[in-house]
Amino acid sequence: MSNFLRILENEIQVALLIFMGTVYLLRLFWIFRFKPNRERTAPAGSEKAGIAYSLMNVAMPWAMESARKKPGFYIQFVIFHLGVAAAISATFIIPYRPELLQVKPVLRIFQLIIGAAFFVGLMRLYRRVAKPTMRLISTLDDYLSLIFMILYFASGVLAIPNRYQEAEWPLILFFGLTAFFLLYVPFSKISHYLYYPIARFFLGKTLGHRGVLPMKRKKEEIFLEPQEK
Amino acid sequence: MPLETKSQEKARSDKLRSVQEGRLKLYDAGAKNVKAFLDLISQRITRPLALSFVSCVHCGMCAESCHYALARPDDPTMTPAYKAEQIRRIFKRHMDWTGRIMPCWVHARYPRDVEDLNLLKNIVFGTCSTCGRCTLNCPMGVDTAGLVRFARGLLTELGIVPEGLFNVCRDQWETGNQMAVTELDYLETLEWIREELQAELGLSGIDIPVDKPDCDFMYTINPREIKFDPRSIGHAAKIFHFAKERWTLPKWGWDQTNFGLFSGDDSLGAYVAKNVYEAAAKLKAKRIVISECGHGYRSTRWEGYNWALYDQKLTTESVILTLIRYLKQGRIRIDSSKNPEPVTFHDSCNISRAGDLVEEPRWVLRRVCSDFREMQPNRTENFCCTGGGGLLSMAEYRPLRLEAAKIKAEQLKATGAKLVCTICHNCVDGLTDLIKHYKLNIKVVQVLELVSNALLV
Numbered sequence: 001m002s003n004f005l006r007i008l009e010n011e012i013q014v015a016l017l018i019f020m021g022t023v024y025l026l027r028l029f030w031i032f033r034f035k036p037n038r039e040r041t042a043p044a045g046s047e048k049a050g051i052a053y054s055l056m057n058v059a060m061p062w063a064m065e066s067a068r069k070k071p072g073f074y075i076q077f078v079i080f081h082l083g084v085a086a087a088i089s090a091t092f093i094i095p096y097r098p099e100l101l102q103v104k105p106v107l108r109i110f111q112l113i114i115g116a117a118f119f120v121g122l123m124r125l126y127r128r129v130a131k132p133t134m135r136l137i138s139t140l141d142d143y144l145s146l147i148f149m150i151l152y153f154a155s156g157v158l159a160i161p162n163r164y165q166e167a168e169w170p171l172i173l174f175f176g177l178t179a180f181f182l183l184y185v186p187f188s189k190i191s192h193y194l195y196y197p198i199a200r201f202f203l204g205k206t207l208g209h210r211g212v213l214p215m216k217r218k219k220e221e222i223f224l225e226p227q228e229k
Numbered sequence: 230m231p232l233e234t235k236s237q238e239k240a241r242s243d244k245l246r247s248v249q250e251g252r253l254k255l256y257d258a259g260a261k262n263v264k265a266f267l268d269l270i271s272q273r274i275t276r277p278l279a280l281s282f283v284s285c286v287h288c289g290m291c292a293e294s295c296h297y298a299l300a301r302p303d304d305p306t307m308t309p310a311y312k313a314e315q316i317r318r319i320f321k322r323h324m325d326w327t328g329r330i331m332p333c334w335v336h337a338r339y340p341r342d343v344e345d346l347n348l349l350k351n352i353v354f355g356t357c358s359t360c361g362r363c364t365l366n367c368p369m370g371v372d373t374a375g376l377v378r379f380a381r382g383l384l385t386e387l388g389i390v391p392e393g394l395f396n397v398c399r400d401q402w403e404t405g406n407q408m409a410v411t412e413l414d415y416l417e418t419l420e421w422i423r424e425e426l427q428a429e430l431g432l433s434g435i436d437i438p439v440d441k442p443d444c445d446f447m448y449t450i451n452p453r454e455i456k457f458d459p460r461s462i463g464h465a466a467k468i469f470h471f472a473k474e475r476w477t478l479p480k481w482g483w484d485q486t487n488f489g490l491f492s493g494d495d496s497l498g499a500y501v502a503k504n505v506y507e508a509a510a511k512l513k514a515k516r517i518v519i520s521e522c523g524h525g526y527r528s529t530r531w532e533g534y535n536w537a538l539y540d541q542k543l544t545t546e547s548v549i550l551t552l553i554r555y556l557k558q559g560r561i562r563i564d565s566s567k568n569p570e571p572v573t574f575h576d577s578c579n580i581s582r583a584g585d586l587v588e589e590p591r592w593v594l595r596r597v598c599s600d601f602r603e604m605q606p607n608r609t610e611n612f613c614c615t616g617g618g619g620l621l622s623m624a625e626y627r628p629l630r631l632e633a634a635k636i637k638a639e640q641l642k643a644t645g646a647k648l649v650c651t652i653c654h655n656c657v658d659g660l661t662d663l664i665k666h667y668k669l670n671i672k673v674v675q676v677l678e679l680v681s682n683a684l685l686v
Binding site for chain 1 (some may be wrong): 274275276277278279280281283284286287289290291292293294298303305306308310311314326327333334335336364365366367368369370371372530531534535538539540541544545581582583584585587588606608609610
């Protein structure tokens with residue numbers, strides 16, 4: 001392995017991870033500087049149950065009409081994000097536990113997931129370009145984040161066999177893109193995963209307090225307790 | 230729609246008290262409105278709103294949850310994400326790092342002038358009923374309805390509001406109720422309803438008490454009940470009488486509706502809600518009961534306490550819960566065969582998606598009607614009556630509202646019901662309007678009316 005690739009896989013990644021973590025901390029500090037809401041009403045439901053339901057929403061496609069009516073879109077979402085998780089895992093496995101990817105089935109599973117995510121990425125890009133609604137709401141950040149993710153998945157499929165003896169360029173491309181993402185992500189829409197749990201936490205808290213979440217569905221004789229409502 | 234300010238100019242020349250005291254805000258063409266708008270964003274934004282601003286990934290999942298977008302599938306500007314983006318892009322340019330450094334990267338932009346603010350007004354007031362369907366359908370938990378209300382509030386502060394909405398807010402500030410009902414009109418109408426009831430039932434003891442202290446509850450109503458639909462107070466009074474209830478209406482603080490919810494003006498919201506809470510405290514009522522009104526329920530039960538910074542001390546409940554109590558305790562007896570026609574139920578957005586009453590009205594309806602049938606979708610997934618968000622008061626947006634009402638009309642038609650029941654006066658008007666427009670053979674009723682019909686006396 002060349003010295004350049006070794007530094008790219010190790011020191012550069014660690015330094016940029018620290019950079020990303022620092023920016024995320026600043027982002028969180030910024031978000032938490034906005035004033036919170038204080039609830040002054042008596043509850044009609046449970047905030048904890050609302051928060052749990054809201055956070056688990058991602059794993060309950062039946063809970064939201066938008067996901068329920070478009071199972072294909074939900075499956076795409078799952079594949080895409082599994083691909084992201086697999087690619088990120090690979091950036092740690094390759095330099096620190098390379099023997100894991102020498103197990104053929106493990107390697108193939110990683111390639112399958114990341115490869116599927118690549119195709120989903122292309123489908124999403126097509127949807128964003130082809131649908132007028134999507135075009136209108138899309139920004140440069142939306143397009144480029146997606147294009148970079150598609151490239152990242154493609155490079156991931158090629159890089160994870162970790163055959164640097166044969167050719168280093170797939171690994172250089174993969175870790176180069178990883179380095180780019182660590183710099184870019186905190187300023188792009190990809191940082192949504194940082195906000196996602198907090199946004200859902202607050203929505204769940206409010207709607208849980210009001211008894212809207214968890215959804216009451218077709219339970220005719222649920223107990224109705226007028227005194228406390 | 231251009232910015233109309235005739236009513237505002239009249240309010241200024243009439244030297245209305247609310248204007249003099251700076252509570253009712255008027256448009257000032259000479260002011261630095263864009264700067265004021267930006268300053269207001271910084272001052273008013275809360276943590277949950279900031280998260281809703283930064284969390285949208287533009288996935289477009291909200292498009293099919295909105296009745297405007299569904300009714301106009303070829304018009305991408307009807308997508309909730311697009312509507313929210315009009316305020317989000319200002320937030321990004323003004324407050325978000327990426328938007329401040331590289332605005333073109335994320336479509337961040339300052340409003341250039343009042344024309345841009347007027348355009349924003351037309352979007353947030355004219356193309357959204359803040360029904361919250363998109364909020365519940367957003368995988369990220371973005372509260373688009375909350376963002377729209379936030380934008381409405383900033384514009385209201387600058388007097389950049391639709392005329393009809395301004396007029397209702399003016400009346401609520403000036404008279405304490407949204408329809409400018411005078412105390413004399415209020416008391417005379419109640420007296421008239423009392424006499425009608427006594428004649429109808431042949432009972433001299435039936436009463437509509439006003440300002441009676443130490444009651445089991447203080448009843449609050451929608452001014453529409455005084456002005457256009459006094460029968461609903463009659464139905465309530467009849468039921469309360471047979472349930473042997475100790476209740477009262479207040480002389481002041483009886484309006485539970487609240488245009489602060491629609492205009493985004495939390496100070497109006499606080500003023501109106503506090504009138505109700507203080508009236509109940511003054512009368513030493515044991516609870517506050519809210520008549521059938523969607524936004525009134527949401528404002529009085531939920532938002533009002535927070536707007537008024539008033540810790541809830543009294544149980545505050547919808548009259549639907551009061552009816553359930555009567556039925557469970559056997560205080561009233563009913564015969565469902567008295568309501569033989571097929572009935573469907575329309576969930577009010579402000580109650581099902583922003584409140585907590587979903588099964589409760591159904592519980593009552595299944596007992597007082599012989600043929601109850603659900604419309605699809607229902608409960609928290611129900612579509613807006615299209616009159617929500619104060620849109621009934623904004624005549625300029627009526628054509629688009631009725632176009633979007635196609636979704637609701639199809640929903641109603643598919644039930645085959647002859648009656649559509651709702652627990653919201655606003656929905657009564659919204660549904661009636663669209664039923665007339667789409668020539669449907671359905672009548673709008675409310676739960677109190679059906680219970681009153683079914684009552685065994």
